[in-house]
Amino acid sequence: MLTVGVLNISSSYNTDSLNGYISIDQGNRRGFTLSKEIPYHQYIAKKREYQALQDLRNGDWTSNGTTCWIIGAYESLYCDTCATDIGSMRGNSTKQYYFVLPGWHIKANSLSFHLPDSAMFYMKHGQGYVSAPVVTQEKINGNTHSLHIKYKDVPVKFRYNRRDDFVMIPVSLQGYNVLYGVVIVVGILLATWMLYMVFEFVKFTIAISKSSIFTGQNIFRLKLIALTLLGLPTATFVLNWLLGLAFSSYFAGTVSMKPVVWQHWWILLSSGCVFLLLYKAFRRGVILKEENDLTV
Secondary structure (H helix, E strand, O other), rough: EEEEOOOEEEEEEEEOEEEEEEEEEEEOOOOOOOOOOOOHOOOOOOOOHHHHHHHHHHHOOEEEEHHHHHHEEEEEOOOOOOOOHHHHHHHHHHEEHHHEEEEEEEEOOOOOOOOOOEEEEEEEOEEEEEEEEEEEEEEEOOOOEEEEEEEEEEEOEEEEEOOOOEEEEEEEEHHHHHHHHHHHHHHHHHHHHHHHHHHHHHHHHHHHHHHOOOOOHHHHHHHHHHHHHHHHHHHHHHHHHHHHOOHHHHHHHEEEEEEEHOOOOOOHHHHHHHHHHHHHHHHHOOOOOOHHHHHO
């Protein structure tokens, strides 16, 4: 059992990897206090109320928007001075508009145990901050350690969506409208292309079932499917990397590309390699068929 002393909050945590105690100073990023004597259901209600307030202050109350592939456009409510009266929040809030980067999020801490809000974004007087832990470690007895954790506030130019876990770049209303249209067009184009690929694959299987195997059309279909399966994950990674490079001055070293950007793309890459091998095999078959036709 670890006793965790946090500025304004005290809690206890179980861990198998550490014995001793952790002292945590969260600096100025917390203004929320709870008595540990209150019933659990009241604690949950207070926590939700506080989180709703924090979401509004951080510009995290999304009222409209969409994402597609590597970009998105969001419209959110923002109120830096709202109190905990949930009913009055919307009336006192203003709208902000964002260019969304779904492939980027705040870096998690590298510690081997859980910290409450280990790396957290928050707003104060219109300025965004990422608060991350700086840890000093002290040995006490054997494997028992005392950890002293102080949160460092790094000012940043971006905003952060806690629920969807992505970075948002503030833009004007005009920029939001243009970006929203671009996202819709990109989504339609991607959906159309995917349907076209499915249609071509169906036509390929029908042609095979009719013994029309080594034809120029089948070669074209296999090549197109292979290039799509190989190109989509490659383009996703490269374009996300370029977006990160373009907005590096906004990030201040506090964000990283999400693992999901490349983590599961191996399925498409593997499938693309299979179709590429099929394309080469069918192309060779067509060449042999043509040579055989000329010989006859």
